[in-house]
Amino acid sequence: MQFRFETTTITVNIANRAALLAAVGQRFAVQDGFALATINLDHLVKLRASPAFRANYAAQDFVVADGNPIVWLSRLARRPVELVPGSDMVIPLVQLAVQSGRRVALIGTTESALATAATALESQIPGLKIALSIAPPMGFDPQRPEARAILARLATADIGFCVIALPAGKQEALAALGRRLAPHTGFANFGAGLDFLAGSQTRAPRWMRALAMEWLWRALSDPHRMLPRYIACLAILPGQIIAALKLR
Template sequence: MHKRLKMFGIDFDALTMPEAVAKVLLWSEEPDYRCRYLVTPNVDHVVKFQTDQALRAAYRDAAMVTVDGKPVLWASRLLGKSLPGLVAGSDFCPALFDAAKTKPGLRVFLLGAAEGVAVRAAETISRRWPWVTVVGCYSPPMGFNAQSAENRQVLDMINQAKPDVLLIGLGAPKQEIWVHAMQDQLQVKAALCIGATIDFLAGEKMRAPKFLRTLGLEWLHRMLSEPKRLAGRYWHDAKVFPRLVLREFINKTPT
């Protein structure tokens, strides 16, 4: 049984990427469609978590919580928690699809991204991982949430397809809050809250070069790619996150 390590009020699963992938594949092989979902907190999520009660509730009920972002990983080491490594959503999906080659037939549904993007992502998956079956995709309109008029239609679409894995790319905290609200109505075996991963798979957005990811600067690449949308958010996070780390360090307790 793996450990859970608490930081910033969040219980992180101390899992490596292969361990997390193996766990989701095990879920996908179970006969019952009991939705368990994965969340991958980065700096922005950690900051939002402090004040967003709906996000806190979603994290509390998540079946798996893995670290996304070098700053959060480095903070874990500074605080003596030492999470084993990143399990970011954008890396998790390719790793899951690669691992599924040994157990062909993984059924996937894509929910999120702009109109037509999920379809292009599905084409990429079918071409690159032919042993993975994309059983449906849907790009909901702006503002989509659990209270939207089309929510029932979306649920029916997903449940009729009966995917093993649902990829949710609605952005945080919307995706986490939505899957938490819909968990008991979703007939899927695993749901992954994976942010912009559908855009990356479709080639709609480009990930940061590897050297920037290694340096923990993927956020900088994303901010420069979408300054109007992200600059204010990242500036706010840059002010708040160090204070959270300092507070955690002062109040830290042994793991």
């Protein structure tokens, strides 16, 4: 499935969970890095508006569908992909890193959330010991020297897998820079994935996710932030439907 923005094409190049685990496992086996992005409608809005976001997204090695609308658009285009939510892949990918003998780091919003997420992961994955937990300071900018300092710490600590849970745009920019400065580290941009583990955010019940209604749960949980986002997503949906039909 492809999404075209001016001179940039973003491709959902990992079709399902099994393919993602296989691709990441291959990178872990040879101690090669990667960057993983999880595309959704909100990202499409940002990709249309920001050349910098497009450039950082294009630098990601793997892209999976992190929203049902992406899956539906792929079916319209007759290039079907499956739903692979980043929040569902935190534990499987960390587990795969441990099995491959790769050290794991977490980068997220607050030290307390990271500590709780680390405890949750270590309790569920035998043999895991989080090697680094880094909460960037308020106003963190991936283009400033502090980002390079964080990546230098990852490289020095021989981190094989790093879960990044930062706002969209910042996490992809950090991962894109990390591909150059920490080339043996795999980066996964999982947004609220660590906050769900820490309990600082509550995910929609499983039955709502099964009915593709997680958006409603999030809108009701944080209407000030989420309603404008969903309105922007709805605004671009007709154009994306037309683009998908043209890909047939």
